[in-house]
Each structure stands twice: as structure tokens, then as C-alpha cells.
Amino acid sequence: MNSYTKKIFSAALLIVGFTLLSFSGCKRNNIPNYPYNIGSKWVYSVYDSIMQRNYTETVEITGTTQLNNGTNVKVFKHTFSLNKDSATYLYLMENADTLTFLQDISGNYNLTDRRYVYPIIVGNQWLGVSNIDNYNVVSDEQVTVPSGNFNTFKITRNLSVTNYYLWETEWYSPSIGMIKLERREYDFGWTANKNYQLISYQLK
Secondary structure (H helix, E strand, O other): OOHHHHHHHHHHHHHHHHHHHHHHHHHHHHOOOOOOOOOOEEEEEEEEOOOOEEEEEEEEEEEEEEOOOOOEEEEEEEEEOOEEEEEEEEEEEEOOOEEEEEOOOOOOHHHEEEEEEOOOOOOOEEEOOOOOEEEEEEEEEEEEEOOEEEEEEEEEEEEEEOOEEEEEEEEEEOOOEEEEEEEEEEEOOEEEEEEEEEEEEEOO
């Protein structure tokens, strides 16, 4: 092998090595780091402009259970300062790149509360319940809420079926969860208009 051939061969090895390193780095960065471990807790201030009242909503991951089809899910318990004796639950199903929050353990995907598809980057879009439930990552933004300043992705959601409409704008951190949410809902004359802001959080 002459010196010219050696130089070409060495350059080729460098290019291949750099490409493999770059690919490995991208792959590592795209592995989801879900912030949803048992014991984690988020507290939100909520303003209901229709009812003209403020309250707090506390979200805790209390354990695991199974859907009726045997799929393991995590239990999210929601409690409210307006009625500390009441609670609602969501059930998180974690896949390789998708987080699906279900409203009950039946496994009925028509009862999906919300969905996130990783990696969350500007320009990405995905479907929630069906093709009438659209998510769009429109920008990355820094937001300030009572718990501090956060780098987030701004995600819009539009869902429309007969006599029901839902519009959401969410500021979401892939490593923390929901930071801020503006929710507008209309159903047969009943209207919801709520804003959520993160007061505090504790990740396990």
C-alpha cells in the first residue's frame, strides 16, 4: 500500500468513525427520559375563568396497576383543594416512544386523556384519540410560572367531534412534565376555560 493509498484509507476510516459516533450520539439523545417515576408529585395552581375561582390540583404517581388486557400502567392520582376528599385517576402506559394517559383501566383508547410522542421537537406532530385529535409542537419557549423559569416546548392540541370541541396550548418539559396549560372546552353548551401553572414538583 503506497503512501497515497494509506492517506485515502486513513481518511475513510476517520469519516466512518465520525459517522458512527455521530449516529450513536443522536441515538442516545433520542432515548426518552420520562420524568414519571412512582412517588413523583406536581402541584398546579388552576384558575377557572368560567366559575371565577382559583384552586390547586395535586398530581401524584401512587403505584402501578394493570389494564383489563394485562398491560402494566402507572397510576396518577389527582386531588383538589376545593374538595380534599375527592380524587380522579389517570393511567399511564409507557411505550418505547409514546406516553398514553388513559381515563380508566378498560384499555379503551377512545378514552385517552392525552398523548405524547418522543422525541418532542419543533415541527413534530402526532394523533391522540384519532385523526380528529391533533397535536403540533409549534415552538420552543422559556416560560415563567410560580415554580420558576423553564425551557419548554409549546404544544397545541385541537380535538373536534359532534358538539364537542377542545383546544389546548401546553408548555411541556420532556424532563419534568407539564409546566403550563391553557384549556378551552365546549360540550353541548357547557364551557370550560382553565389555566394551569406549576407551583412545585418533586421527581423521584
